[in-house]
Amino acid sequence: MAIDPIPTITASVPSLNPPTWAILQRKLFDVLSAAVHPYLDKYTHASGERQHELIWGSQLNSRDGADDFYESFYNFPLLYLLGGADELLPLAHQQWEAITRQTTRLGNVYKEYERGYDQFHQSESYLYFYLLCLADPDNPKLVERARRFAGFFLNEDPEAPNYDEEKNIIRAPHNGSGGPRWGVNDDGSPSSYGWSKGMSVYGLPFQNVPGIDSVEDLKDPANARRMGQAMERAYSQGDVGANLGVCTLIANVALLTGDDKYRRWILRYVQGWRERAQANGGLIPDNVGLSGAVGEYVDGKWYGGLYGWNWPHGFYNLQAAALCAGQACLLLTNDQQHLDLARGQQDRIMALGEIRRFTDLAMSLRQHWLNVEYALAETSGETFVVPYRYGDGGWFDHQPMSPVYPVALWALTGAAADWSTLLDLRDKSGYDWRRIYAFKDKEDAGHEQPWIEFLAGRNPGYPEAAMRAALGMAHWHLDQIRADTADFDRVSIHHWQEHNPITTEALLQLTLGAPQIIYNGGLFIAPLRYFDAERNRPGLPPDVAALVTQVSAEQITVTFVNTSPIESRTVLAQAGSFGEHAFESVQYTRRAPASRYPGAEAKYEYGASPYYPPDPLPETATQEIGGKHVRVCLPPATEITLTLGMRRYVNQASYK
Numbered sequence: 001m002a003i004d005p006i007p008t009i010t011a012s013v014p015s016l017n018p019p020t021w022a023i024l025q026r027k028l029f030d031v032l033s034a035a036v037h038p039y040l041d042k043y044t045h046a047s048g049e050r051q052h053e054l055i056w057g058s059q060l061n062s063r064d065g066a067d068d069f070y071e072s073f074y075n076f077p078l079l080y081l082l083g084g085a086d087e088l089l090p091l092a093h094q095q096w097e098a099i100t101r102q103t104t105r106l107g108n109v110y111k112e113y114e115r116g117y118d119q120f121h122q123s124e125s126y127l128y129f130y131l132l133c134l135a136d137p138d139n140p141k142l143v144e145r146a147r148r149f150a151g152f153f154l155n156e157d158p159e160a161p162n163y164d165e166e167k168n169i170i171r172a173p174h175n176g177s178g179g180p181r182w183g184v185n186d187d188g189s190p191s192s193y194g195w196s197k198g199m200s201v202y203g204l205p206f207q208n209v210p211g212i213d214s215v216e217d218l219k220d221p222a223n224a225r226r227m228g229q230a231m232e233r234a235y236s237q238g239d240v241g242a243n244l245g246v247c248t249l250i251a252n253v254a255l256l257t258g259d260d261k262y263r264r265w266i267l268r269y270v271q272g273w274r275e276r277a278q279a280n281g282g283l284i285p286d287n288v289g290l291s292g293a294v295g296e297y298v299d300g301k302w303y304g305g306l307y308g309w310n311w312p313h314g315f316y317n318l319q320a321a322a323l324c325a326g327q328a329c330l331l332l333t334n335d336q337q338h339l340d341l342a343r344g345q346q347d348r349i350m351a352l353g354e355i356r357r358f359t360d361l362a363m364s365l366r367q368h369w370l371n372v373e374y375a376l377a378e379t380s381g382e383t384f385v386v387p388y389r390y391g392d393g394g395w396f397d398h399q400p401m402s403p404v405y406p407v408a409l410w411a412l413t414g415a416a417a418d419w420s421t422l423l424d425l426r427d428k429s430g431y432d433w434r435r436i437y438a439f440k441d442k443e444d445a446g447h448e449q450p451w452i453e454f455l456a457g458r459n460p461g462y463p464e465a466a467m468r469a470a471l472g473m474a475h476w477h478l479d480q481i482r483a484d485t486a487d488f489d490r491v492s493i494h495h496w497q498e499h500n501p502i503t504t505e506a507l508l509q510l511t512l513g514a515p516q517i518i519y520n521g522g523l524f525i526a527p528l529r530y531f532d533a534e535r536n537r538p539g540l541p542p543d544v545a546a547l548v549t550q551v552s553a554e555q556i557t558v559t560f561v562n563t564s565p566i567e568s569r570t571v572l573a574q575a576g577s578f579g580e581h582a583f584e585s586v587q588y589t590r591r592a593p594a595s596r597y598p599g600a601e602a603k604y605e606y607g608a609s610p611y612y613p614p615d616p617l618p619e620t621a622t623q624e625i626g627g628k629h630v631r632v633c634l635p636p637a638t639e640i641t642l643t644l645g646m647r648r649y650v651n652q653a654s655y656k
Contacts, residue, residue, distance in 0.1 A: 006572070007625050010633040011640035012591040013618050014598070015561055018637075021510070022545035022561040024467035028507065029540075031474050033085035035501040036076065040091070042481050043072075043488065043496050044098070052098035054496060055488040059106060063117045063174065063181070065493055066108035067125035069099045071442060072496035074128035075504055077135040078517070081524065082507050083532075083539030092132055109177075111157075113149050116174045116181025120307045120317050123245035123324065123521025130252045134524055134577075135538060137256055137655035146253040152177050153246055154265055167292040168272040169239035170246065173306040183236045184228075191228030195219045202312035202364045206230045206304070207392045234298050235306040239288040242307040244273060244321035248521040251328035255578055255655045263332040270325045274341050282344040283309075284318055303390050314389035314397065315349050316365060319405050320520040327412065327523050331580060334649035336413060343418075346405055350421075352395060353386040355430070361385065363399045370439050371446055372400045375431035384428035401425060403448040407515045411525055414553035414648065422452055434459040438469040440477075442497045443519040444505050451509045455551060463547055466506040477501035511540065513548030513556055526577045527556050527646070533570040533631060541569040544634060553648060559641045562634035571632045575646055578653035583625040584645040592617040 015022075044052050054069060073095040080088035103109040114122050129149075133142050152160040153170065160179040164171050172180035184191055193205065195218040203215060209223075209230050217223045247266050254262035276294060277284045286308025289296020298304035307317050322342040329338035358376045363369070365388070376383055387395035406425060410418035426433050426449070433449035447466065454462035478501050486495065505516045514526030528548065532541040540546055543564035550557035562569050575581035591597060595617040625644075628651055632640065 005627065006629045006631050007586075007623060007627070008631040008633060009586065009588055009623065009640070009642070011560065011562070011635060011638035012616075013589055013639055014591075014613075014616055015563070015637045015639040016613065018561060018563055018639075019547075021463035021467060021547060022563055024464060024471065025507070025510065025545040025547075026543065026563050028467055028470055028474070029083055031471060032079055032502050032504075033088065035474055035478055036088065036091060038478060038481050039499070039501055040095075042484065043499070044095075050102070052094055053102040054099070056491070056493075057489045060108055063108065063115075063186070064121065066103040066106075066114055066117070067121040068493045068497065069103055070096075070125035070128045072500060073099065074125075074131065075444065075500070075502045077128070077131040078504050078524075079502055079507075081131065081135050081538050082504060082511060083530070083541070083544075086535075086537070089135055092128075092135070096128065096132060111148070111177040112145060113152060113177040115178040116172075116176040118173055118240075118242060118307055119175070119245035119321070120242045120313075120520060122176070123248065123321075124519060126249060127517065127519065127521060130248060130521075130523060133252055133256055134655050143253075143256055146256050149177075150250050150253045150262060152179075153250065154261070164290070167290070168268060169288055169290070169292060170243045170269075171239070171290065172237050173235055173240045173243070175243070175246075180237070184232055190225055191232040192221070192224045193218065193227040193231055194221070194224035199312075201366075203397075205311040206234070207310075234287070234304055236297075238290050238297060238305075240305040240308060241273070241284045241286040241318050242305075242321050244270070244284075244325040245521040247325040247328040248523060251332060251523065254328075254332055255653055258652070258654065266325075266328050266332060270329055270338070270341070273325070277341055277345070282348045284322060284341070284345060286310075286318065309390040311389070311391075312364065315345075315386070316368075316388055316402070317520060319345055319349075320518050320522075323405065323408050323518055324521045324523075327518075327525060330412065330649070331523070331578060331653040334580065334653075336649065339409060339412060342405075343409060346409070349386050349388075350401060350425075353384050353401060353428075354398075355382050355428070356385050356398060357381050358383055358385075358400070361398055364388070364397055365399055367441070368402070368446075369400050370441075371435075371437045371449070372429075372431070374437045375435055379431050383430040384425065400429075403452070404445060404515070404518070407448045407452065408518055408522070408525075411515050411527075414527065414551060416553070419552075423456070426452070434462075436462070436465050436469055438472055440473045440503050442494070442500075443516065444503055445516040445519065447505055447509075448515060451515075455513075455549070463510050466510065470503050470506040473503050474501050510548065511546040513551040513558070524577050527551055527575075527581065528558065529574040529577050531572040531574065533572040541571060543567060544569050544571060546571075550643075553646075555643055555645050557641065557643045559639060560632055560634060561639040562637060565637040568636060569634045571634065573630050573632060573642075573644075575628045575644075576648075576651075576653070578655060579628045580649055580651050580653040582628050582647045582650045583630055584647060585622060585624050585626075586630060586645070587620060587622050587643040589618045589641045590621050592619040 076092040162175045174181035200215045212223050250262050285294045285302035287305025295301045303309035326339040326342045385398040386401045389397040406421045434453045436450045453459035508514045512526040545561045547559045575583045596614045597616040599614040
């Protein structure tokens with residue numbers, strides 16, 4: 001008879017007064033799982049050759065756009081991974097197939113992968129694929145695709161020689177299944193970059209083009225052609241910092257298969273960028289020519305590449321790429337030194353910060369700081385800002401330092417130093433981090449501040465408030481869907497993202513003690529992960545709610561509540577998203593042997609004594625674990641709080 005090596009703990013403390021957060025959390029799971037149907041019914045074809053595809057026009061007029069189709073469904077597998085309905089997994093597969101078919105017909109996808117576009121956008125769309133692989137890691141079709149997709153960057157497909165092994169560079173800013181996609185357009189026509197309302201907030205791609213001093217000058221067709229020519233020279237070939245986003249694509253198949261060739265490729269490619277950053281004072285230079293020289297096509301400058309420091313987003317997307325590369329290397333080596341690239345870049349930018357009045361800033365990403373704007377309206381209006389971009393005139397585009405980046409670093413390490421960085425940022429911010437503002441953007445992030453304050457012990461009402469806000473957002477989006485009378489063949493390509501009712505940020509924070517995934521290609525990073533042990537699938541079982549109240553490098557505290565008074569449930573808790581950590585021991589609450597609960601002597605009759613149930617007499621117990629899993633059995637209407645001692649990065653990370 002085989003011996004079960006997984007320690008088991010059985011809850012025994014009755015949940016006589018289930019906490020409100022637990023009831024709201026289970027309600028949120030139910031609402032979100034059901035919300036996918038009105039969304040699909042409204043925006044996808046119900047039958048015919050285009051069944052399940054998005055209802056939209058017949059063509060894309062540029063390389064841009066495929067990512068927006070995929071982004072409209074990326075959180076289906078994410079909700080499933082957290083504990084959403086069983087049907088979410090087949091629906092996620094269904095929509096992946098439908099969108100791949102649709103974007104192939106539109107010309108943007110070839111061999112089931114993006115034909116050739118920048119990694120900033122590809123990283124957004126393939127977030128969907130990584131989550132699908134994690135949710136269904138034994139699916140042979142996904143494994144085959146993951147290998148094939150990575151092969152486009154390991155030169156395993158003769159049509160896609162994207163990588164120069166000798167120079168250790170990706171050969172073009174636009175890349176994919178068709179190989180390097182040279183230039184910025186495909187029809188051979190002269191490049192032109194004219195004025196548009198949407199892009200004007202990002203300013204000029206280059207500040208040194210003769211006769212062009214402001215974005216208004218781009219309304220002149222001759223100026224638009226001159227700017228287009230400058231962009232063609234700088235953006236047509238060579239490696240760029242944003243290409244670090246491809247590391248997640250390669251790590252995805254490494255975590256699926258364990259094949260060491262992928263680990264070797266990532267480590268070598270990232271090392272090239274680490275050396276360039278070290279030579280540039282810690283900042284990633286954003287462009288490398290085909291010769292391997294930094295600045296080859298921009299007069300020797302370390303800035304000026306596509307999605308680089310000068311235009312359009314700067315630190316915003318380059319730090320995301322550095323974090324994605326760091327995550328990948330860390331998970332494949334268990335060496336936290338691989339986070340130095342992202343941490344060093346963050347430190348350099350924060351050192352340039354200063355206190356300024358929010359309303360005085362001309363910010364290119366103003367829509368990302370809604371919560372900051374709301375909060376500062378109640379204060380002096382001054383806050384800590386950092387420069388996001390660098391051009392010929394030096395640093396510019398000062399905006400609030402996004403907590404997303406330091407939160408992501410702390411989530412990877414749990415280290416006291418990274419936690420201190422967060423608290424320092426809080427103290428400089430000039431507003432109350434505890435306030436919750438209900439909003440949802442396509443990244444489904446932006447509520448890091450009140451969550452961090454909850455973990456710091458300063459915001460005890462956050463779990464209930466966060467669940468209520470998430471429910472409110474879901475209800476509002478469903479009302480928007482019902483009221484939507486737009487012509488779907490002519491809507492903006494972002495229309496479906498704006499109406500997607502699924503929100504997972506609060507569930508990630510509260511059930512797993514993890515921030516939202518980095519939207520531009522991040523992995524599912526959390527100190528815990530759960531499986532339904534009875535139904536052999538990922539996520540919390542039905543009726544079970546979880547709340548993480550404390551996270552550090554050495555331990556994590558989580559409470560489980562079985563809200564069902566009828567059914568028993570069993571949770572398998574795992575140390576780390578990919579089993580990369582290990583539990584050493586657990587301290588937990590249980591009913592003391594002296595407890596007389598439920599009390600056969602208790603009387604039902606009114607006025608009888610004793611009437612109330614006897615005290616269950618909770619006590620603390622300790623148990624050794626010494627592995628990556630612990631099984632938690634939850635009889636009907638019970639709850640248990642576990643404080644798990646943890647060692648980080650001691651096991652080989654894997655999707656299995």
